[in-house]
Structures are given as C-alpha cells and as structure tokens.
Amino acid sequence: MNENLAAQLEHIQYPTFTFPWSGACAPFAEAVDQEALRWAQTQGLIISEKQLARHARGKYGWLMARCYPHADRELVQLLTDFVLWYFIVDDLFVDRVDAVAQETLPNLTAILDIIDFDHASATPRFGEMAFLGICQRMRARLDPEHFERFAHGIRLWGSAAGLQILCNIMKEPLAQRSYEALRRYVGGVLPCLALCDAANAGKVSAAEYHQFGVQRLIHHTINTIIWNNDIHSMAVETLHPSQVRNMVSLHVARGHTLQEGVDFTARKVREEMLLFQQRANQLEQGASRQLQGFISGLRDWLHGYNEWADVDTQRYSLHHAEQDPDDNGVLLAAR
Template sequence: MLENLSAQLEQLRIPTIAFPWAGVCSPDVEPVEQEATHWAARHGLIPSEQYLARVTRTKYGWLAARCYPHADRELLQIIADYFIWFFITDDLFVDRVETLSRETLPNLTAMLDVLDFNRLGASPVFGEVAWLDVCQRLRRRLPGEHFERFAHGMRMWASTAGLQIVSHLAEEPSSAIRPYEAIRRHTSGMNPCIDLLDTANAGPLPAEEFHRPDVLGLRLHTNNVVCWSNDMQSLPMEARQPGQYRNMVILHAAQGHTLQEGIDYTFDKVRAEIDAFQREASQVEPHASKELRGFITGMRDWMRGYQDWVDLDTQRYSQQFLEQDANDSGVLRASR
C-alpha cells in the first residue's frame, strides 16, 4: 500500500497537541497506580514478570489520574482497574491481533454476556473475571441509568469490533475516511470513558441534559480529539503489526500521500476539533447547570490528560519499546 514504509516511519515528525487549558492530575495517583497493578495480577491479567514490566511502563493509573483528576479515591481506582483491563483486552481481542481467529467471537460475546447477565459464563474466557469485577463495582457506584450509559458504550465497542473485522477482511479494503471515523469512535472505547465524567466531577448528569444535541456535539469533539491524536501517536506501532492496523494517517496516505502528509492531515483535523469544542462550550457553559459544567470540565480534562499521559508518563508509544511490546503481547496470547 505504501512505498518505503520503514524509511518513512523512521523520518516521521509527530507533533504534540497543545490545549488552551491547563492539565490536572489527581493527588492519589501513586497508590492508585500500585493498586491497579496488584488488582490486575490478582485477576490473572499479568501472566509473567515480563508482562508486569510492560504494564508498569505503560502507567494506566496515571492515565486515570490525569483524565479524572477530580474523582474520589474509590471511583478513580475503579477507573484505573478498568483501564488496565480494557487496554489488555483490546490489544488481545481487537487491535494487535490477526484479523480473525477461533477465539474472536467467544471472547467478545463473553464481555457482552457479563453486561447482560451480571455473572460469569460456565467457562470464563481470559479477562472475564476481571471485567465482571469492574462492572459490579460500577453498578454499586453509579445510578442505574448511568451504568447503562457506560454499558451501552461497551456494547458498541464489542459490536463495532465486528465492523472493523469486516473492513479488514474485504478483498479490496476501503481507504475512505468516513467509514473509518464511524467505526473508530466506538472501537476506541472513548464513549464509555466519557460516560463516567459527570460522576467523577459535579455529579450525575440528568437525561434531559445528557441527550441535548449541543452536549452530544461536545462529546463527539472530545472523542475525535483523543482518537485522532492516538492515530498519530500509535502509528509506528500499528503500521508494523499484523491484523487490524489501519488508522486515519495510513488511510490518508493510501490515497496517494506520504505518511508525513497523513500525520499533518490528522493533526489539522485534531486542531479543528479542539477549536470547535471551545467555541461550542463557550455557548453552553454560561447557562449550564453545575452538573453540566462539571461534565464539560471533565471532557477538557480527558483531552488534555490523555496528551499529558503520552508526553509525560507512558512508554506505550515510545519507539524504544515498540519491539518489546510486540514480544510481550505474544507472551500474553500464548499464556491464555
């Protein structure tokens, strides 16, 4: 699809996304990070010392602390544990995998069953016990409707993984941006993350505000900013892996551009989304309830927190660890 891929990857310039608001980090970050790692080990998500080192250098607790800096300690811990589960499960079942295997359907449907039945299956798949634990803790913490918002996002994650598989199995894969954007905003997992922001800030958002078109528009901008930023930052890793590797940069390059032009195109789209978010939020906030203002603050925290995590904390997208991450993923798949 692309000529001289390796040479282009080595010469890429990936810009840092700047935001017109400050970043914040929870003071509970260190104990949250430590407990999340212990929780993952107790639930069988870390099969070896080698994989423990991978989890340690990724720093999922720091992502939670930067994206939900105002959450209380209990909720922040649930979110950090959820992040470890999600990243590991997503890498194994959806992204860093061969497009389709015998395990694909049982793995994804087991996650749906946990949401639908609130119990384990007769023969739990990898990650199922940990997922049930996260869901039960969230059920105890969130009002019923608010848990269902989160659950809907997770059902869409599992379901649109199927659309992603269809896209990659096509004899002539589409290089169109629009279908990719539709799939990406759900397979990213951003929607369920956004659905925890109101509780983490000023309190649960009532349905009449949650479903307002202008609020849904702010959610979409937030989703796009994080997803498309990640498309740039994860490109060196995704371009070298088998399976479901397409992202916005590669799709743009496939239309006759270089990878750097794909990066520049994606960066411009991210900047436009940030500007649109600020413009539209400034129209909503003056007349918003306390809960809605907290929700909007939470969306800002997520966008900036994700970028700060990439810039300051995690080594997940560092060139130095790309090969090691590929080896670690192989270890985890072999150990299930």
C-alpha cells in the first residue's frame, strides 16, 4: 500500500448521510444470517473456519432484513442466500482478478447459462449449483416476467463484470463517465431492486415498471448506494492500489488527496439522493398501490444499506481486511 495514502487514511473524515424517512428491520435478521452461512457451507461456498468467520462478519442477513423490512421470512432468506453467494462469487471472479486466465470467462458465462437455461453444466463451476438452486427458488416464487427483471439484472452484472476485469488490467484509470456507467451494473444492486415490489405491495405491472421515470428512479437508487459503498470500501480497496475501482481512488488518480476524493464522492451521493427524492415525489402522484410499494422499497434499500454499512457489517473493516485469507486459489481449486 502507498505509504502516503496509508498516512492519509488515519485522518480521513467520513461523511454522514441522513434520510427524511425512517428505516426498519425485519425481526429475523440474525436467524436468516445464520441459516445462510449454513447453506453456503453445504453448497461448498465456504470451506474453512477462517472463511466462515470472514463471511459471518459481513452480516448479510442484517442487510437484507433492513432493505426488505416488510418481506416475509422465506423471501428474506432467499435474498440473503443470494447476496452471500453474490459477495463470494464477485470477490473471486471479478474484484480479485488481476490478470485474465483460462477460467475467467467460463466462470462468468456459467452464471449466464443458469439464467438462460435453468440447468447446470455437465461439470459445474464454483458456485454454479448454488446459483441454480437460488434461481429455481426465485422461479417458484415469481411469475415469469417478474423473474426476468431479476434475470436482466444478473445478465447486466455478468456483462459489466467482464468490463470490470478489463479495467483491472488496464494501466490508465477510467474516465468518470465510463466509471459511472460500469459501476451502475457491476455493483450488483439491480437484481435486488427488481424485487422491491415483491417485498411490499406486490408486483408492479410491466407497463409501470418499465416506464422511463421508474427506471431513472432505479438508477438514482443504484448510484446513491454504490457511490456510498465506494466511500465505505475505500480504505480496504486502498490496500490494492493496482486496481482502481472506486470513485474515491479515481479522484485521487487525478491528483487530489484521499480526503478530497471522499468529499467529491459524498457530494455525488447527496446529489443523487436529491434527484431520487424529486423524482419519487413526482412518480407517487397517481401511482398504483403496487408502484407506491415499490418506491417505498427503494427507500428501504437506501436507508437499509446505509444503516448496515455504518452499524452492522465489518466487511469493510481495514483491520480484518489485512488479516482475511486470500480465498481465490483455495476455493477455486476445491470445487
């Protein structure tokens, strides 16, 4: 790690984000969190006590319980299993890929094949069977068009993940606009937001869901969450200076200090929050009960993610990041 950046980290002043609406948390956060960890072990996603401890610190059950506080236990469990799978696979297949290898593309295309064909390959890749089970549970819960909204988010994540890998091996940092477009999908938030209505007043009609204003509202939600995440993950990702993959470090690469990068990103977050509120207020006028529930679900996600990152998780703890095992070779060799 760059010694100058390490010195700056000790004195960073982090922003505080507040929302003009209250948050909530489903009462079974701890239970679904523990069940998800057991599920991941049976699926071969976690194969050591150190890895178990690492993912237990993530508190993904709390994330889903805060982001879907009105959902039933079954749905929160399904979403927690998915998010745990996602964090494990994204870490291995995307964020820690410093060079393209023979396994790089097959790891990602296997996920796309699950979405498209609803069956695993003859020789399943790491995490493939676990994801098949998640998708089959999703299909049983949702009607086909509703599932396709989730599937669309996964396809965009898989495509953006390939671009993320390309960015990781490039010598020059991304331009701001290109970064924002890529981050919008590689952050993995879209598949989850597509199910906000399932956790509230029921499925939004296709005509309402796909209208431009609603899609822009989803984009404001994603931007707020992922750029907020860029601040939360900044200290950990500073440990890997060869990989420029957050808005803070991009700003630093343009000649600014780490604090200036944090402040710049915080301003971007607040701008998106304001745009979200303005568009949400417009859309709610004359919206169906289902769309109103969906918009409430987006608010739950904004508040819930921020609360989880500030209060619950240790995923972005610099102390633990320095001690965590490098799972990449170990897990992939064990499949």
